[in-house]
Amino acid sequence: MSETKDTKPNATELDAEHWLQAYEQMAKIRAFEEAANELYTSARMPGITHLYIGEEAIAVGVCEALRQDDYITSTHRGHGHCLAKGAALDKMFAELLGKEAGYCRGKGGSMHIADQETGNLGANGIVGGSAGIATGAGMSIKLRGTDQVAVCFFGDGALGQGLLYESMNMAQLWKLPVIYVCENNQYGEYTHNSKTAAGSMVGRAAGFGVHAQAIDGQDIRTVHATARLVIDRARKGGGPAFLVCNTYRFHGHHVGDIDRPYRTREEEAEWAKRDPLKLLEDWLVKSKQAESDVFERIQQDVKSAVENAVNYALEASFPSESEVDRHVYA
Amino acid sequence: MSTLDNGVIRSPAVHAPGERQITFGQAILEAITEEMARDGSVFIIGEDVAEAGSVFKVLVGLLDQFGPERVIDSPISEAGIAGIGVGAAITGMRPIVDIMFGDFTTLVMDQLVNQAAKTHYMSGGKLKVPMVLRTTLGASRRSAAQHSQSLHALFSHIPGLKVAMPATPYDAKGLMKSAIRDDNPVVIFEDKMLYQERGPVPEREYTLPLGQADVKRAGDDLTIVATSSMVYVALEAADNLASIGISAEVIDPRTTNPLDTEALVNSAKKTSRALIIDEGYQQYGVTGEFASVIADGAFYYLDAPVKRIGAMNVPVPFSPVMEDLTIPTAEYVVETAKALCG
Numbered sequence: 001m002s003e004t005k006d007t008k009p010n011a012t013e014l015d016a017e018h019w020l021q022a023y024e025q026m027a028k029i030r031a032f033e034e035a036a037n038e039l040y041t042s043a044r045m046p047g048i049t050h051l052y053i054g055e056e057a058i059a060v061g062v063c064e065a066l067r068q069d070d071y072i073t074s075t076h077r078g079h080g081h082c083l084a085k086g087a088a089l090d091k092m093f094a095e096l097l098g099k100e101a102g103y104c105r106g107k108g109g110s111m112h113i114a115d116q117e118t119g120n121l122g123a124n125g126i127v128g129g130s131a132g133i134a135t136g137a138g139m140s141i142k143l144r145g146t147d148q149v150a151v152c153f154f155g156d157g158a159l160g161q162g163l164l165y166e167s168m169n170m171a172q173l174w175k176l177p178v179i180y181v182c183e184n185n186q187y188g189e190y191t192h193n194s195k196t197a198a199g200s201m202v203g204r205a206a207g208f209g210v211h212a213q214a215i216d217g218q219d220i221r222t223v224h225a226t227a228r229l230v231i232d233r234a235r236k237g238g239g240p241a242f243l244v245c246n247t248y249r250f251h252g253h254h255v256g257d258i259d260r261p262y263r264t265r266e267e268e269a270e271w272a273k274r275d276p277l278k279l280l281e282d283w284l285v286k287s288k289q290a291e292s293d294v295f296e297r298i299q300q301d302v303k304s305a306v307e308n309a310v311n312y313a314l315e316a317s318f319p320s321e322s323e324v325d326r327h328v329y330a
Numbered sequence: 331m332s333t334l335d336n337g338v339i340r341s342p343a344v345h346a347p348g349e350r351q352i353t354f355g356q357a358i359l360e361a362i363t364e365e366m367a368r369d370g371s372v373f374i375i376g377e378d379v380a381e382a383g384s385v386f387k388v389l390v391g392l393l394d395q396f397g398p399e400r401v402i403d404s405p406i407s408e409a410g411i412a413g414i415g416v417g418a419a420i421t422g423m424r425p426i427v428d429i430m431f432g433d434f435t436t437l438v439m440d441q442l443v444n445q446a447a448k449t450h451y452m453s454g455g456k457l458k459v460p461m462v463l464r465t466t467l468g469a470s471r472r473s474a475a476q477h478s479q480s481l482h483a484l485f486s487h488i489p490g491l492k493v494a495m496p497a498t499p500y501d502a503k504g505l506m507k508s509a510i511r512d513d514n515p516v517v518i519f520e521d522k523m524l525y526q527e528r529g530p531v532p533e534r535e536y537t538l539p540l541g542q543a544d545v546k547r548a549g550d551d552l553t554i555v556a557t558s559s560m561v562y563v564a565l566e567a568a569d570n571l572a573s574i575g576i577s578a579e580v581i582d583p584r585t586t587n588p589l590d591t592e593a594l595v596n597s598a599k600k601t602s603r604a605l606i607i608d609e610g611y612q613q614y615g616v617t618g619e620f621a622s623v624i625a626d627g628a629f630y631y632l633d634a635p636v637k638r639i640g641a642m643n644v645p646v647p648f649s650p651v652m653e654d655l656t657i658p659t660a661e662y663v664v665e666t667a668k669a670l671c672g
């Protein structure tokens with residue numbers, strides 16, 4: 001199912017400086033993921049990882065509308081969410097390499113990065129597994145009487161999970177400040193969602209009376225403006241919202257999925273034209289808010305920051321053996 | 331399926347000279363293919379089982395042979411497909427529900443534990459649920475806490491469910507075929523690390539009874555009971571023990587429910603010592619049940635308390651340096667065995 005009817009909100013525009021910051025965040029995520037891929041292919045990273053390349057506008061567009069004390073829950077494809085919410089490159093890479101200096105002391109790895117300081121309640125290895133957690137955070141916000149918001153990121157594949165619907169129903173019943181952000185990258189692993197999701201995506205949430213809308217997930221201006229509206233609304237007690245952000249992962253399902261036999265190179269080429277970084281760059285240049293050499297400089301900056309972080313992580317030490325049975329209980 | 335030959339117990343799974351060698355994954359595929367060809371009521375449903383041939387590439391070719399009506403790619407809806415399995419089984423089909431990681435079986439608990447396991451009994455024997463749930467177990471793939479567990483003990487606990495955990499290609503094929511033909515819900519656990527393991531599998535048709543242990547190696551001084559991939563750990567340990575004069579017998583129960591208690595007890599009676607290895611968490615694991623069966627049945631023959639080794643009682647950590655500490659190793663088995671025989 002392809003949700004093509006994108007709804008454009010009245011863009012609440014940021015100034016050029018903020019857009020360049022957003023660009024830098026997206027570029028940082030991209031550089032991070034390219035380095036993660038490189039660590040995998042050069043056999044320096046244990047296990048596998050799922051790259052967010054192509055989807056950067058969603059994490060950044062949404063998180064730029066959040067405060068530090070707002071919450072997010074993330075997915076197996078979670079590096080972008082973590083970084084957009086403020087995670088540090090060095091601790092991220094250290095976690096990917098199973099080092100003690102990592103966000104989870106090497107216990108979680110790529111799929112389980114959590115960072116309380118930036119409100120990241122954790123990435124998740126279970127598809128749809130965080131729908132309840134984000135909604136619970138929303139319940140806690142309501143009971144504690146704060147004006148925080150919780151954002152639940154998940155993929156289109158999670159639309160198959162019943163927990164999501166139980167959660168959205170309760171969020172609407174009790175007007176919980178939870179934003180459900182569906183990153184509709186068209187596929188769950190190796191299967192197109194036309195074969196796994198019947199009917200309408202937004203219709204699912206609309207059925208509960210949840211404010212629901214499908215948007216262009218490649219255009220950070222649309223993502224950000226929409227996110228701002230629904231986040232502000234939730235903050236003021238207006239209840240949950242559901243955003244289907246249409247997007248595409250430019251790489252395979254995970255770093256080992258090189259051949260991608262389940263989709264065509266033509267389809268990939270079409271989506272490549274809608275690279276979120278390029279779209280923002282083009283708009284900023286065209287509207288004369290930035291010179292084109294600015295982007296080159298940002299790219300260089302984030303690349304060297306990523307390089308430093310990778311080196312830090314490579315040199316960091318592994319946890320000691322005594323770490324293994326710590327933290328089973330609080 | 332142990333055969334007595336010149337007084338030596340031989341397992342066709344381990345030695346069968348001249349026989350065709352195939353991988354564990356191929357054996358699973360062969361079993362499913364043969365049963366689907368034999369019985370039109372068998373179908374398989376799961377995430378990426380059809381077009382992709384499963385994430386572990388075990389089912390490649392199945393879709394071409396049987397078509398999308400019987401090889402079904404599902405949404406990511408574990409509870410839903412398990413429920414479909416139960417309903418289809420009650421009404422005349424023989425579904426195979428594919429849950430790619432054993433960790434995700436937690437999502438099907440109600441359908442399996444409260445529905446499938448109890449339907450026959452609750453209906454006074456009127457309804458039956460001939461379904462198979464195939465899934466995986468095993469750590470050491472650097473996949474962290476939600477993709478590495480061995481949860482077979484959860485299902486072994488439940489009356490009404492059968493649980494198989496093959497170690498060899500031979501056992502995998504024979505047990506899978508029996509599971510499909512069985513009139514009860516059977517959960518079959520395949521170790522992800524075993525799919526490429528090769529072993530002899532005869533071309534002729536065969537099945538293996540659910541509830542019959544296999545002697546993977548005969549010995550006199552010590553019984554090592556081992557499940558799934560821990561059989562290989564046990565065999566390696568037995569090799570090392572042999573070099574220091576300890577003769578270990580390795581017994582693979584092959585199914586935890588029903589459990590071949592007689593085979594376990596008889597071996598322990600013969601050797602007077604027993605050690606149990608399993609990759610599930612040690613606490614409340616199947617090792618506890620096996621140990622109790624042996625302690626009960628062979629009490630007067632035992633020279634030492636029954637020992638057990640399971641996975642460390644921690645969520646499986648990501649970092650390789652920690653993950654490797656959590657799984658039973660041959661070295662640790664040897665040390666424990668030496669202490670037991672000392």
Ligand SMILES: Cc1ncc(C[n+]2csc(CCOP(=O)(O)OP(=O)(O)O)c2C)c(N)n1
Nearest residue numbers: 077125126127155156157158187188189434
């Ligand atoms: C409950 C559950 N079932 C299956 C899986 C295996 N799995 C991991 S990622 C994935 C696809 C998820 O697709 P989607 O939600 O669209 O996210 P995407 O990978 O496209 O970002 C699947 C099936 C899982 N991790 N959890």
Ligand SMILES: [Mg+2]
Nearest residue numbers: 155156187188
């Ligand atoms: Mg997807």
